[in-house]
Amino acid sequence: MRVLVVEDEPQLTLRLEQALEAAGLVVDTAYDGEEGWFLGDTEPYDAAVLDLGLPKLDGVSILSRWRGAGRTLPVLVLTARNRWAEKAAAFAAGADDYVTKPFEMEEVVARIRALIRRAAGHASPEIVCGPLRLDTLGGRVSLDGMPVTLTAQEFRILSYLAHHQGRVVGRSELSEHVYDRDADPESNVIDVLVARIRRKLGIELIHTLRGQGWRLQPPADAG
Template sequence: MRLLLVEDDPELGRRLSERLRGAGFAVELATSRSEAEDWPDVDRMAAVILDLGLPDGSGLDLLRHWRNRRVETPIVILTARGSWQDKVEGLNAGADDFVVKPVRFEELVARLNALFRRQQSSRATDIEAGDLKLDPLSRSVTLAGAALPLSRQEFRLLHLFLRRAGQVLSQADLIDDLYALDDERESNTVEVLIGRLRRKIGRERITTLRGMGYRFEK
């Protein structure tokens, strides 16, 4: 899952990004309101972690800007401001959660996972394609009723394919969804990952379209 962290403190941003990546997230970092506001695919992030005290404007105004643009990405405010008035204002502006610094990293991850569970509970949990079934909540996959062991990246790739079954996904689409900007983003990395996934679920399920990308067959 990809996260956008909006944090102007370079040291905190670096440390938090590293720990989130260690917990299995792909993390992008924006250090100002203007950088975050211009982020090209914020609506495709799994969540945004937003600081309120940004050097070039208010995090609350940025939050309102996104909600006015109908960006539905879950947004968690992470700030040193801890008064009940700040919490009410943040939640009323459209935040999904409000976390006060300092916070234990384990609590932050637990809150993110709780947020994802709430998101998933409002829609059908399992995603199916023939005899292939993926459960995003338990992060499990079965093939013909048998558990199918997948690596973290294989699971994320399959989840993406199932969510966009029948659509042509370019290598750039796959790279953007699977990897943070400063991760390894070579096209051959994606090709190797697709090759491994094909061997586990069947080559015929993923079609290569030369010069265009890949399509998961419904």
């Protein structure tokens, strides 16, 4: 899952980036409103962390532009402003959640994970697909109750497929959501990683649709 952080304080941005990446997310950053708006308008993020008090373009204006252009990514507003009028303005512009500085980093991570899950239609932190269980809070995967060991990148791929299970996900879409904007993976790297995940699972849960991509669903539901 890929997250955009728009925050003008370098040290806080670094801490957010480190915490979100430690939670298995891919992070892009922007330090002013214009760059943040542009990235959110042109890149396929799964969620955004957005400060309100930004240089060049404020957070409420960014939100209004995104929503006006039909951008539906979940947005967590993160700001030192704690007056209700400012919170109301952010929600009216299209914010999905709000955290006031100072904050616990674990809370931001938990809220972002929840926003991503809910946007994909999952209320519970545990995503189930037949015998497969993916714990989005702990970053763990199990099959019939037995743990499955995955690399960080394998977990990101399986997590994206699990969040969107039942839907065909193409190679380019997967690449856009499990790598940051500066990455340039080789053309077959996604195929290799999906093959590795399949071997580790040992059962047919990831189904290939030739020329289209992959779909995660239980064997009995394959069609």
